[in-house]
Amino acid sequence: MPHDPFSLTALGGAALAVPILVWYLVRRPPLVRTTKIVLLFGIGVFPIVTAGSGNIAGFEATKTRRFCGSCHVMTPYAQDSGDPTSETLASRHGRNAAFGKDNCYACHADYGMFGTVTTKIGGMRHVYHYVTHYHDVPVAEALPTIEIRRPFRNEACTRCHSTGVPGWNEIGDHASLIEELRAGQVSCVSSGCHGPAHPFSKVGRDPARTFRDHVGRAP
Amino acid sequence: MKKLLRAAAVLTLLALALMVWSVLQPTPLPVMLAMSLGQALGTGAFAMFGLAILIDLRRSRRIRRESRQPPLASLREVLAPPEHESPEVSLRIPVLRELLTPPAREAPEDPSGELPAIEAPAPAAAPAPVADPETVPTTDRSEDKA
Known part of the structure; x- marks a missing residue:
């Protein structure tokens, strides 16, 4: 209720x-x-x-973790990010009181004036792919193949973790890669840095493979 | 109009059901249905309600306008002869003719008390011009006056 x-x-x-x-x-x-x-x-x-x-x-x-996890292939992601004992990046952000139960949306929403609108349009695409492809695919089979539609953008991280504050620049890797990070050439959630945010879904996965490779068509 | 209102009520119930479903179970299918189909149904139902009220208002306004006209004037309009017809021709009902024609002057009584002698009827006046002979009644006018 x-x-x-x-x-x-x-x-x-x-x-x-x-x-x-x-x-x-x-x-x-x-x-x-x-x-x-x-x-x-x-x-x-x-x-x-x-x-x-x-x-x-x-x-x-539509912003809540419950909503995102209502599609069965997203259930492991939602469960992990809501698990207080998990050490994944998603779960650590989920324990942040500022994110709370909306932690999926907080990281995956687009930024900017029309961020909400573009996020909703992107969400409709997710629903379309779920209905047309993943609806009848078991979780175990879907987990290794599901890919984020576009590479995770660093703006989603830097809107909170600003690259302009002194503390951020005191870290050597940050300072040396600042231009690449701002240009999106290096990802904050790459495996060598802070990610992946949902590591359980990346076990044994070829990082070069994309959604197109798995599904056989452009998302 | 009642059918329109009943349809609007049914559509509103459907739209409300979709909206309540999305509130109680906020998963993609109910939320998307409520925000698309539910909105369309609800908007359509409200438009139908507005249309029904508009039709009813126009009808009641027309009835009110018609009822405001004075009865005698409307009767005169009903009984008014067509342009091609003589006024006498249209006054076929004696009672109405008595009501609508001004009273004739009464002849003064004879002080002698004797009944007036019956005179032979004067030759009939020239008949009123009638454009269409089919519209002229076939009954004798002298009988009407009697």
């Missing part, structure tokens, strides 16, 4: 609208002024409240 105010508002609006609509459909009252006003609330006001708050609740729900 959801506890956030938007979900509760959506459910409350629906709970108010449904009796009105059922009453109208069952009793079939004459269309007098009172009926019209009641129907305005049943078809207009309460459903609009439900749709508005339900949309916000839905958008918020």
